[in-house]
Amino acid sequence: MEILFATSNKHKVAEASEVGKRYGIAFNQIHVSYPEIRSDNVAEVAKAGAEHVYSQIKKPMIVEDSGILINSLNDFPGTYSRFAFERIGNKGILKLMNGIEDRQARFVSAVAYISEVNARSGGIIYPGTNTETKIFEGVVDGRITLEERGAKGFGFDPIFLPKGYAKTFAEDPKTKNAISHRKIAFEKLCQHLKPKPV
Amino acid sequence: MEILFATSNKHKVAEASEVGKRYGIAFNQIHVSYPEIRSDNVAEVAKAGAEHVYSQIKKPMIVEDSGILINSLNDFPGTYSRFAFERIGNKGILKLMNGIEDRQARFVSAVAYISEVNARSGGIIYPGTNTETKIFEGVVDGRITLEERGAKGFGFDPIFLPKGYAKTFAEDPKTKNAISHRKIAFEKLCQHLKPKPV
16 A cells, blocks of 8 residues: 655655555655644644645645654744754754753654545445545653764754653664654554554 | 734834834734744745735735844744744843854844735726735844843844844834834835825
8 A cells, every 4th residue: 555645854754664564555755845834733734734735636645744842942843843953953952951950852743644535415426536634643752862862863863862761763763663753643544544464 | 094914913013103103104903813834034924924814804904024033043033033932032042142153143024015906907997906915125134142131122122233233122122113124124115105204
C-alpha cells in the first residue's frame, strides 16, 4: 500500500517509512507546498495543509506538522518550530534556557490524512467522491539538555532528552524511532489503514 | 474621512490616528479576525489579511502587519514578532542577544488598503464594483539595547533604539510617532488618500 506524503523534509519520510514497513505501507514523498496557518495547534496546521494539498492534487495523501513546546518558554516555539530552528537554531534555544531550572518540554506531531470515501444519494453509491479527514497525534515528554548532544536526526533532536532515557534523539535514533511523537502518530495512522502488522 | 482599521491592537490605531489627524483622516478600529499567513514578508501578511477581512465585510479597510528583524538573529522574529513577544518577550530577545556585538535591527510595517473602484464594461461604469489593493511600507533602522528602557509604546519598543537617537521608542513616544516604521507607512497611505495636509 502506498500513501503520498506532502513534505519538503526527507527525514520525516524516513521516520514514517520506518513505521510503515511493519505494516507493508510505503510513504512516498511529494513536493506540493501549502500555506502553514498560524495556530498553536499542530493538528490544525496539518489539517489545513492537507486540505490545501488535496485541493491541488485531488488524491488521498497526508501532511504532518510537528513542534517542540518548552514549558518555561510558554510553549515556545511550538508550531513555529521550523521557523525558530532556521533562525535561532539549537544554540538560540539553549541560550533562552540559560539559567532556567524547569527544562520540561514535549514534542508533538499530528498527521492529517485525507481519503476519498463513497458518497450515497438516492440509493446510489458514487465511489470515492467524498473526502474524509482524519487526524492522528503523538506526544513525547522530555527535557531540554544543557548542551547539544548527537548529530543524527534533525531539528531540535540534539537538545531533546526523552523522559526515562539517557540519550538525546540525535544521539539515539533507534530510540527516537521507537518512542517519538512522530512514531506514535504514524503508528496510529498505520493501525487505521491496516490494523494488523504484516 | 474615515478609514476602517481591522486590528486587535489599539496602540496601532492610536499611532495611525496621530498621522491621520494631520490629513483629516480618522482610523476606526474594527474587530474582524483574519488568518495570518506564514511569510517572511509583512506586505504579504497584510495583503492576505486585508483580502480576508474584505471578503467578510465587503467594505474598504486596512490591515497592517509589522515586525522587528534582528540582523544577527537572521531576521528573527520578523513577521512572527507578535508570537515571539507573547512567548519570550523582550527578556527573551535580550537573552538571545547576550554577548552579541552586532545589534543592528529594523522595524518594518506594511499597510494593505483595499478600496472599491469603478468597473467598466461595454462603455458602462459600474461604481465601486471592483476592488484595488495598495500596499504602503515603512522601515526604521536601529539597534537592540542592552536592557529594557522605557514603559511607553508596546511590544519590542523598550529594546529598540532608532538610529541617530539616544532614547528607545518606549522612552520617547514623540520620536516614535515622528519616525517609526508605522508612521512612515501611514504617512504614505494618507498621502495617497489625501495628498495635501489640511
